[in-house]
Amino acid sequence: MHPVTTVHYLVVGxxxxxxxxxGVLTRRNxxxxxxxxxxxxxxxxxxxxxxxxxxxDLSGQIFAIFVITVAVAEAAVGLGILIALFRNKxxxxxxxxxxxxx
Amino acid sequence: xDAILFLIFATIAVLCAIxxxxxxxxxxxxxxxxxxxxxxxxxxxxxxxxxLAAVQLIVYAGAIMVLFVFVIMLLNAGAExxxxxxxxxxxxGVPLLAAFLALVAYVIQRxxxxxxxxxxxxxxxxxxxxxxxxxFTQYLLPFEVTSVLILIAxxxxxxxxxxxx
Numbered sequence: 001m002h003p004v005t006t007v008h009y010l011v012v013g014x015x016x017x018x019x020x021x022x023g024v025l026t027r028r029n030x031x032x033x034x035x036x037x038x039x040x041x042x043x044x045x046x047x048x049x050x051x052x053x054x055x056x057d058l059s060g061q062i063f064a065i066f067v068i069t070v071a072v073a074e075a076a077v078g079l080g081i082l083i084a085l086f087r088n089k090x091x092x093x094x095x096x097x098x099x100x101x102x
Numbered sequence: 103x104d105a106i107l108f109l110i111f112a113t114i115a116v117l118c119a120i121x122x123x124x125x126x127x128x129x130x131x132x133x134x135x136x137x138x139x140x141x142x143x144x145x146x147x148x149x150x151x152x153x154l155a156a157v158q159l160i161v162y163a164g165a166i167m168v169l170f171v172f173v174i175m176l177l178n179a180g181a182e183x184x185x186x187x188x189x190x191x192x193x194x195g196v197p198l199l200a201a202f203l204a205l206v207a208y209v210i211q212r213x214x215x216x217x218x219x220x221x222x223x224x225x226x227x228x229x230x231x232x233x234x235x236x237x238f239t240q241y242l243l244p245f246e247v248t249s250v251l252i253l254i255a256x257x258x259x260x261x262x263x264x265x266x267x
Binding site: 002003004005006007008009010011012014015016018019020022023026027029031032034035036038039042045046049050052053054056058059061062064065066068069070071072073074075076077079080081082083084086092 | 104105108112115116119120122123128131132135138139142145146149150151153154157158161162165166169170173174176177199202203206207210211214217218219220221224225227228232233236237241244248251252254255256258259262263
């Protein structure tokens, strides 16, 4: 059987990145957009850990921990903004929030 | 064995990710995201990241997803209606995306020097002991800066949750 190499893991990360980007661009619900951003950050983590294994160096995994931390902070603040938005505009759809549109 | 595990869980991860984008209701998307996180934890374990696999399950599939489901329930958002897409996008989108993925995979394949396969147990430095040692010696300053970031996030969340905004 053909062995699994680093390339396979990188392709999985790339696929997740593309799917997450499509989610950010096409969905209108802001909660789903935030979830797609989490998907993109996870794709980055897959790459970091795959290269950590590839180079036999622990630094990639440390960076992955930092990425997870930033993702948690981003999710907390993003959902807080979403709650404040819903309180004012009564909507969670991105295309109905056009206060800044000229 | 490694190849079978990788194939199973990579497929589950990608299928759940597609399901996340396709599903109309946010709760279905959240459940799909939990599937992605759990199968990615298995991939991390195969790559030798034992501590990160545990962190992935506890922090992502546990804490963040509870936060997401909580907000979905709080906002009571129903299924979203589709906007009408252009014919070109529906016709050419998926094949062009697959072609792009194959092209970049080919470029990575050619660009990366040939290596031996990834086997379970080939990289044993991902233990909590080793990670803690590197985190608190070599990466101490980024670690402390991260604590400032989390403090800012807490203050921001508290300010945003106030009544007046």
